[in-house]
Structures are given as structure tokens and as C-alpha cells.
Amino acid sequence: MRLHGHRNGPLKDVLPFHLFFFLAPSLVSPITVSSPAELQASAGDTVTLSCTFTSTSRPTSKMTIDWSYRPQAGGPPQTFFHFSSRAFPPLEGQFSGRVQWRGSPAKGEASIALINSTLNDNGTYTCSVRNPPDVHGNPNSHTVLTVMPKIPSVRFSDVAVLLFFVLIPSTIITLILIGQMLFTERERSQSKGYRSPIEVAEGEEYDNYRAGNPFKAATCCDLALTDSESEFDYSHMKQNTPAPEGYAESQF
Structure with a gap:
């Protein structure tokens, strides 16, 4: 009986270890982080850098979220935003005063907003989420941001x-x-159509003569000359006309 008990004693100690070894993978699940592959914006716009994650563990104070930026020209990524129980926006550098926290870890949201985007913000943005014990899988996601000059509207x-x-x-x-x-x-046009009866257009006398009209249109000067000539003819005729016989004798 002591031998049987001696044999069962080690089995009791080994059994819990084997159970934990087989059940441990089910307690730790890979975390999944996703974000849009590309974003486009105009200079001066507020750009929302969206980031969501899924985890089997509830977010705790050990959970961390980091945002890093790599310029379009290349180079190592630089972390400019950190979250651990609360948000820590950048206090200096390119993004100082231009980043707002838009996330909600309880809902699987880890998004931020970039205010007043510029052409210098072009590059790759990486969202990294850590939520122990879910630390496996792919905890990073990348978004390429392209900021274009604003077209006046x-x-x-x-x-x-x-x-x-x-x-x-x-x-x-x-x-x-x-x-x-x-x-x-x-x-x-109306003033040209109306003409006074005594008006004579230039060349009208010549036109009348060519048309066989022997009479000349009377003008103001012609009327004056006609009056003077008539008086002269009358006086001349009066002098040359012989007086009646009775009238001549009475003169003498």
C-alpha cells in the first residue's frame, strides 16, 4: 500500500503542470490591429488617423497605444503620441499642439486626429497596441498619408x-x-428726312438742269435780285413809254 501511495504521489504533482501547459495557449490570444492603408487630405484639413484593435482581454492599466511617424523621404520612425491610462500628446516637434486623442480602448478604438495638416506631414503613420497578456499576433498597422495643396473653391x-x-x-x-x-x-434719321421748302441740297440745281427742267429753283438771293430787277425794268419802261397826246400838250 505504501508503494502504491508512493507511485500516485508524483502523479498528483505532475498533473496540474500538464494541464496548465495544454490550457495556456487558450488563455493567450493574438491581438489584431487594423487601419486604412492610405489616406488623402488637403492642406489645412483635420485628418483622422483611424486605428481599431481586437483583443480577448479587457483593457487594463497595462495597455499601451503608440503612434509613430516616418517621413515620406525615408528614415527611422519616430514615436510622437503615447497612451497609457491617459493620452500623452506631443509637446514639441512637428506635431506639437496638433494631435487630439479620438480613441476609446473599451470600444477597441485607438484613433487620433491631426489638426491643420501640411505638405510636411506626408509619410507613413504606424499604430501599435499592447494589451497584456495578448501580445502575440500583429499589434501594428500602417497608414500612408498624402496631403495635397488645397484647391481654392x-x-x-x-x-x-x-x-x-x-x-x-x-x-x-x-x-x-x-x-x-x-x-x-x-x-x-428723322432730322435728315425732314427738309424746309427753301432748302436746296448741294448739286440739286445741276440735277434739275440735267433732267431737262428749264426752271431754276428759287433761292433767297434770287428772290432779292428779282425784286431789284423788276423795279429797274419798271422805271426804265416808264421813261421810254411815250405819253399820250393830251398829256404831252398839257405839259407845254
């Missing part, structure tokens, strides 16, 4: 102001000027 209010203060007044002025020109032209 015309707002509706700008177009309305332009129409009201520039185009509409200029259109009204143009219509007024066109109306004045048409009215002046019409007056000129």
Missing part, C-alpha cells in the same frame, strides 16, 4: 456678392448706353 455666397455688386450694375449701365445710342440714331 468658390462658395455660393461669393458668387452672389459678385453678381449683385459687379455684374448686375454693369449690365444695367450697358443697357442704358445702348438705349441712348439707339434713340440718338433715330433722331438723326
Whole structure:
């Protein structure tokens, strides 16, 4: 009986160790981190660098989240944001005062926001999540950010102001000027169509003569000469006309 007990004693000590060895892999699961592969933004925009993770363990105070940046020109990545129970945004460097924490570890969110993006922010951003004991798998995810120059856009209010203060007044002025020109032209045409009876157009006498009209149109000067010549003829005829016989005798 002592021999049997001696044999079962070591088995009792070894059994818990074997059970822990076979059950340990089921207690530790790989963590998965994901983020968009590429992002595009315009200069001056606020860019949300999205990062989500899945873990079988509940987030604790040991959980850490890090964001690192590698410039587009190349070089080693530099960590600029850290989270451990609370957010630690960068206090100096390129991203100082421009990073906001948008994450919620209880919901599997580890996102941040980059304020007032510039062309110098082009590069690769890496999100790293550690949540012990889930430390295996792929705890990193990368996003390539491309910031482009901002294209000026015309707002509706700008177009309305332009129409009201520039185009509409200029259109009204143009219509007024066109109306004045048409009215002046019409007056000129009417004045040319009306002629006084005593007016003679240049070359009209010659045209009348060529047309076989023997009579010459009377002008003001012609009327004056006609009156003077008539008086002269009358006086001359009076002198040359012989007086009646009775009238001559009474003279003597």
C-alpha cells in the first residue's frame, strides 16, 4: 500500500503542470490591429488617423497605444503620441499642439486626429497596441498619408456678392448706353428726312438742269435780285413809254 501511495504521489504533482501547459495557449490570444492603408487630405484639413484593435482581454492599466511617424523621404520612425491610462500628446516637434486623442480602448478604438495638416506631414503613420497578456499576433498597422495643396473653391455666397455688386450694375449701365445710342440714331434719321421748302441740297440745281427742267429753283438771293430787277425794268419802261397826246400838250 505504501508503494502504491508512493507511485500516485508524483502523479498528483505532475498533473496540474500538464494541464496548465495544454490550457495556456487558450488563455493567450493574438491581438489584431487594423487601419486604412492610405489616406488623402488637403492642406489645412483635420485628418483622422483611424486605428481599431481586437483583443480577448479587457483593457487594463497595462495597455499601451503608440503612434509613430516616418517621413515620406525615408528614415527611422519616430514615436510622437503615447497612451497609457491617459493620452500623452506631443509637446514639441512637428506635431506639437496638433494631435487630439479620438480613441476609446473599451470600444477597441485607438484613433487620433491631426489638426491643420501640411505638405510636411506626408509619410507613413504606424499604430501599435499592447494589451497584456495578448501580445502575440500583429499589434501594428500602417497608414500612408498624402496631403495635397488645397484647391481654392468658390462658395455660393461669393458668387452672389459678385453678381449683385459687379455684374448686375454693369449690365444695367450697358443697357442704358445702348438705349441712348439707339434713340440718338433715330433722331438723326428723322432730322435728315425732314427738309424746309427753301432748302436746296448741294448739286440739286445741276440735277434739275440735267433732267431737262428749264426752271431754276428759287433761292433767297434770287428772290432779292428779282425784286431789284423788276423795279429797274419798271422805271426804265416808264421813261421810254411815250405819253399820250393830251398829256404831252398839257405839259407845254
